[in-house]
Amino acid sequence: xxxxxxxxxxxxxxxxxxxxxxxxxxxxxxxxxxxxxxxxxxxxxxxxxxxxxxxxxxxxxxxxxxxxxxxxxxxxxxxxxxxxxxxxxxxxxxxxxxxxxxxxxxxxxxxxxxxxxxxxxxxxxxxxxxxxxxxxxxxxx
Amino acid sequence: xxxxxxxxxxxxxxxxxxxxxxxxxxxxxxxxxxxxxxxxxxxxxxxxxxxxxxxxxxxxxxxxxxxxxxxxxxxxxxxxxxxxxxxxxxxxxxxxxxxxxxxxxxxxxxxxxxxxxxxxxxxxxxxxxxxxxxxxxxxxxxxxxxxxxxxxxxxxxxxxxxxxxxxxxx
Numbered sequence: 001x002x003x004x005x006x007x008x009x010x011x012x013x014x015x016x017x018x019x020x021x022x023x024x025x026x027x028x029x030x031x032x033x034x035x036x037x038x039x040x041x042x043x044x045x046x047x048x049x050x051x052x053x054x055x056x057x058x059x060x061x062x063x064x065x066x067x068x069x070x071x072x073x074x075x076x077x078x079x080x081x082x083x084x085x086x087x088x089x090x091x092x093x094x095x096x097x098x099x100x101x102x103x104x105x106x107x108x109x110x111x112x113x114x115x116x117x118x119x120x121x122x123x124x125x126x127x128x129x130x131x132x133x134x135x136x137x138x139x140x141x
Numbered sequence: 142x143x144x145x146x147x148x149x150x151x152x153x154x155x156x157x158x159x160x161x162x163x164x165x166x167x168x169x170x171x172x173x174x175x176x177x178x179x180x181x182x183x184x185x186x187x188x189x190x191x192x193x194x195x196x197x198x199x200x201x202x203x204x205x206x207x208x209x210x211x212x213x214x215x216x217x218x219x220x221x222x223x224x225x226x227x228x229x230x231x232x233x234x235x236x237x238x239x240x241x242x243x244x245x246x247x248x249x250x251x252x253x254x255x256x257x258x259x260x261x262x263x264x265x266x267x268x269x270x271x272x273x274x275x276x277x278x279x280x281x282x283x284x285x286x287x288x289x290x291x292x293x294x295x296x297x298x299x300x301x302x303x304x305x306x307x308x309x310x311x
Contacts, residue, residue, distance in 0.1 A: 013204060017244070019247070020244035022156070023153045023243075024241075024244075029160045029161075029164060032185055069267070069272060090288065094267060097266060098263070098264055098266075105156055111247055111259070126295045126299055
């Protein structure tokens with residue numbers, strides 16, 4: 001009985017592997033291309049100095065950017081040094097992790113198109129809201 | 142012939158072939174970028190391989206010990222606040238890139254796990270304990286505490302909002 005359950009679990013895992021391996025490799029190839037093609041100092045050039053527009057730009061570029069969250073902190077730290085507002089930087093580092101435009105095709109296939117669009121859209125919006133709330137809260141502490 | 146072949150292959154494979162064509166095009170127009178991207182790809186593979194193994198091991202274990210009924214009990218329609226709590230904790234302690242978790246999430250989604258819990262799990266992947274010291278170094282303790290609290294609260298709100306939007310669309 002237990003042997004049968006193990007066999008069934010192995011088959012189910014192999015099916016999950018077969019379903020996901022092509023999509024994972026595709027996303028990894030796209031991410032590698034993106035990381036290599038976009039230099040880190042690119043992000044500092046896209047901000048305008050306007051508080052509101054910059055938070056939107058921060059969220060947009062954080063959504064498109066991919067890679068280790070550590071890189072987002074390093075880039076965010078550099079942006080702060082260059083005088084970019086904390087709201088914009090916070091929106092940038094938040095959407096870096098919560099929104100994934102490059103991996104969207106993988107999310108479409110694995111979790112469903114409607115789910116992926118809705119999740120990424122709400123994560124994009126909340127990145128801006130959380131960035132504003134964090135900055136406002138910090139100004140009172 | 143090509144039409145027949147295209148009908149035989151799945152959507153995932155078509156996407157993979159499309160990406161291979163992008164790389165082929167890149168090799169023709171910008172060979173150094175092609176090579177650097179490939180090196181970056183193999184470095185990524187090396188880095189994520191242990192996590193990928195853990196994910197598939199977890200899929201195996203969950204298939205072995207958890208049946209749909211049990212998963213639905215903890216993370217299904219009736220799970221309520223406990224479900225959110227589990228999703229927040231699992232999201233924070235899970236490691237590796239977000240897309241590594243898609244296969245496992247797709248698997249448990251099929252078994253009846255609520256969309257809102259999956260969204261909450263994915264949002265909390267932004268809260269990573271091992272790299273918090275680095276965040277503190279760049280942005281300060283106060284910033285990290287405030288941001289983390291808001292992220293956890295909004296992960297749940299996000300989960301509820303996404304689920305509502307999906308139900309509304311249905």
